[in-house]
Amino acid sequence: MHTRLGRNVFGLGAIAFGILTLVWHQIDALGGLSRPGILVYIFGIAELAGGIAVQWHRTLMLGAIILVSIFSIFSLYMIPPIFKTPLDFSPYGNFFETFSILLGSVFIFASTVLDRQEKAASIERAAYIAYGISVITYALYQLFFLTYTASLVPKWIPPGQMFWAVATSIAFALAAFALLSGRQALLASVLLTTMIVLFGLLIWVPACIMHPQVLGNWTENSSNLAMAGTAWIVVDYLSRKRPIES
DSSP: OOOTHHHHHHHHHHEEEEEEEEHHHOGGGGTOOOOOHHHHHHHHHHOOOOHHTTTTTGGGGHHHHHHHHHHHHHHTTSSSHHHHHHTTHHHHHHHHHHHHHHHHHHHHHHOOOOOOOOHHHHHHHHHHHHHHHHHHHHHHHHTTTTTHHHHSSOTTTOOHHHHHHHHHHHHHHHHHHHHHOOOOOHHHHHHHHHHHHHHHHIIIHHHHOTTTTOOOHHHHHHHHHHHHHHHHHHHHHHTOEEEEEE
């Protein structure tokens, strides 16, 4: 039960998070936490170690456990803001973005449970359904902040920024429907992964090149890479199992 290339891409995202944490001495996922300094180093080293560990089969379980632990903490940290401003969708979007990354590490962990196939399958299926729900929030987040979403689209891409903001929001919604219903789920997951990868190549990589001093650009780039890794892991999962059929 291996997640193949998806786990390697996901691991690169975790490595990027670790490098950013250690270089900038700040944990963006914890509201830019920079004190006490020891936590910055603990989280940074853990992210880096976990991302490296999942690249090899021998250390896969250790890396998965580390990343599940780290991203669980980050996800839990995103919950209180939801209760503080329940009518603001931004905290929901932030939670589900981090939660979807956590799900990538959960999939990787499930792939290491080789001695109990039924338990591993149950974990994977739960993670799969949770991921489909998370993709719904991707669409909602873009629609609620449509003007901001449009501003991220490179102006040189025809036919226009707002067109692509709406089109990608619809694409997220359709992907979520496909994943949860099982209708063309594998194709949808491949297209979803491609779209997220393109976000990184067309938006966040250029942003880091043009404004390397802005931590937010690097953070978004790392998040996008990890999210692409999770989506890729889902592709690998569906290619292997195809657990939901129409």
